[in-house]
Amino acid sequence: MGRLYTEDISISYGEKLIVKNLDVVIPDGKITTIIGSNGCGKSTLLKAMTRIIPHQSGSVLLDGKHISKIHTKQLAKEMAILPQTPESVAGLTVGELVSYGRFPHQKGFGKLTKHDIEAIDWALESTNTMEFKDRSVDALSGGQRQRAWIAMALAQETDIIFLDEPTTYLDMAHQLEVLELLQKLNEEQGRTIVMVLHDLNQAARFADYIIAMKDGEVIKAGSPTEILTKDILRKVFQIDAEIGEDPRTNKPICLTYHLIKGEQKNEEVLYANDSNLVATS
Structure with missing residues (x-):
């Protein structure tokens, strides 16, 4: 069992049930990627696991404790979250942005300590953004800006980072x-990385563990080799894919695919029958 996991969690937006009775375990010290079609519940699950949104039933546990009962500052010392479209105050410098990552560790009036400054500089160095420390976030390119936000997450000094x-x-x-930066953080610093990705080949290349979702349920979780298969991609995306091997990484790669037209209902019936067989075997 990993440090972070869910037990029978369900999440709704209003009357609509998005995630249904999920049991998910996040492997420690690994890169986990959540994949699935739009609206399947990927981001919803991520937000619930970081307490951005509430869940209606079940539990999210960190080190055996319900995250709902962990003090906000303490939780922020354990996990950092980079949302899909982060926004900063206009005119904010990269150094100021990254300093916000020290908030969970500050006391009183929030004056930066020597350790805070060291942590900020370390985060800037780790993400190759030190040269932008005094530059406005608004003036950065997309990749530079994303690295600056990751630096802020690193400055929190958490073991778990969600993106x-x-x-x-x-x-x-x-x-x-x-993605190479996140891989480096995982390999060299042992950070547990959890992220939502749309690109299947990027997921297979950089993840150690993939969670494949459809309609608020986990179809299968496992290694890239276990997930990037014709059968799983058919069930999750309704595509007929040709899978090969990446000559550089030896990871599976989706070479080409086409939509399965008029077969979705049959696929859902087949999947339901497969699930019943597993449940009764």
């Missing part, structure tokens, strides 16, 4: 830049 679609709106080079 909701960290490559959104970035070009291919900047996407790779951000």
Whole structure:
């Protein structure tokens, strides 16, 4: 069992049930990616696990404690969250932005201590954003800005970092830049990384563990090799995919695919039958 996990969690927006009775375990010290079609509950699950939104039933536990009962500052010392479209105050410098990551550790009037300053500089160095410390966040490119936000998350000095679609709106080079940075943080510092990604090949390349969701349920969770298969992609996305092997990483890669037209209902019936067989075996 990992440090962070859910037990029978359900999440609703108003009357609409989005996530249904999920049991999810986040592996410690690994990169976990959540995949699935739009509206399947990926971001909703991420937000519930970080207490951004409430869940209606079940539990989210960190080190055996319900996160709802952990003090906000204490929880912020354990996990950091980078939302899908973070926004900063106009004119804020990169150094000022990253300093916000020290808020959970501050007391009294919030004056930065020597350790706070060291943590900020370390986060800037780790993300190669030190040269932008005195520059306005608004003046940065998309990739530079995303690295600055990751630096803020690093300055919190948490073991767990959540990112909701960290490559959104970035070009291919900047996407790779951000994902390689997260991989480096995981490999060199042992950070547990949890992120939502849309690109299947990026998920397979950078993740150790993938959670594949559909309609608020987990279809399957496992290694990239276990998830990036014709059968799983058919069930999750209704696509007929051809899977190969990335010659550089030896990870599975989706070479091409086409939509399965008129077969969705049959696929859902087949999946339900598979689930019943598993449940009764």
